[in-house]
Amino acid sequence: MSSYEVEHNISAKEKSEHPPRRPDLSTFFSTLELVDTSDPQAHHNVHAVPQPENMAAAFRLLANAFEMMRGQPADEAGYRHGGEGDLLASMIEVLRQNADDPPSELKGVPDSFLDELERVPNKSLKKTDTCPICVNPFLEDEYPLVVQLPCHKDHRFDLDCIRPWLKLNSTCPLDRKDLLEKKQPPPPEDDEEEEYDDMYA
Numbered sequence: 001m002s003s004y005e006v007e008h009n010i011s012a013k014e015k016s017e018h019p020p021r022r023p024d025l026s027t028f029f030s031t032l033e034l035v036d037t038s039d040p041q042a043h044h045n046v047h048a049v050p051q052p053e054n055m056a057a058a059f060r061l062l063a064n065a066f067e068m069m070r071g072q073p074a075d076e077a078g079y080r081h082g083g084e085g086d087l088l089a090s091m092i093e094v095l096r097q098n099a100d101d102p103p104s105e106l107k108g109v110p111d112s113f114l115d116e117l118e119r120v121p122n123k124s125l126k127k128t129d130t131c132p133i134c135v136n137p138f139l140e141d142e143y144p145l146v147v148q149l150p151c152h153k154d155h156r157f158d159l160d161c162i163r164p165w166l167k168l169n170s171t172c173p174l175d176r177k178d179l180l181e182k183k184q185p186p187p188p189e190d191d192e193e194e195e196y197d198d199m200y201a
Contacts, residue, residue, distance in 0.1 A: 022134055023068045025164055028061040032050055032167055035106055055102035062164050063095035087132050091165065091173050098168070108167040109180060120146040120156055132174060133161035151177040 034054040070088050125138050125146060138158065140146045148163065149155040152174045167171060170180045 001146070002128060020160045022160060023061075025065055026084075028058065028164060031058045032164075034058075036108070036167065052102045052104075052118055052177040055106070059095045059168060060101035062168060063092050063099060064146060064165070064176065066092050066095070066133075087173060088135075094169070106168065107170055109170050113180070114159075114163055114166060117147040117159070118148070120148050122146075129156070131156075131158040131161050150169070150179060151175055 030055060034051070035058050051140075057094075065096070066088055066126070070086075070092075107134060122139070125144070127137060127139055130137050131146075132155075134160075138146050145159045146156050147159045149157070149162070150173050152175065155172055155174050166179070171178055
């Protein structure tokens with residue numbers, strides 16, 4: 001039984017009545033532990049560098065899981081066709097590129113960032129609101145856990161869908177903004193503009 005089922009006291013019988021909303025990512029998260037050197041408790045060597053083959057495997061495993069979520073057959077090279085503007089297709093493409101040419105270090109967000117993401121209360125969700133990744137209505141999940149990314153108030157995702165992406169990439173899948181970049185403070189108001197406004201008041 002997964003921790004989700006234990007937390008929500010879901011029995012095996014109940015589980016069989018509701019097909020899973022997304023593929024099992026346990027292998028992905030096991031591989032992620034090998035490459036995520038940001039947690040000093042998991043990695044005693046502060047100078048640990050992830051192995052390229054493990055980095056490639058993490059990106060490939062998530063790409064494969066997202067392909068299962070899309071449910072369309074891939075061609076021999078592993079790519080899907082059609083569906084321009086398909087968010088999941090563009091995410092899979094980024095993951096495949098990183099699997100083919102793995103970065104030297106993980107550029108994902110720390111767990112503390114995920115813990116601090118704004119939770120969207122269920123009562124503020126409409127029946128038609130869907131996760132951009134799995135495209136399932138949020139409220140179809142018996143226990144929805146919806147988070148809002150800091151880049152835009154409408155960028156809401158199932159935490160289980162966005163978490164693996166953010167562990168590998170610190171960008172929002174919708175607008176590609178870097179979520180770890182500090183926001184610039186607004187520029188100070190210019191005195192000349194105020195005088196200009198006074199002239200035409």
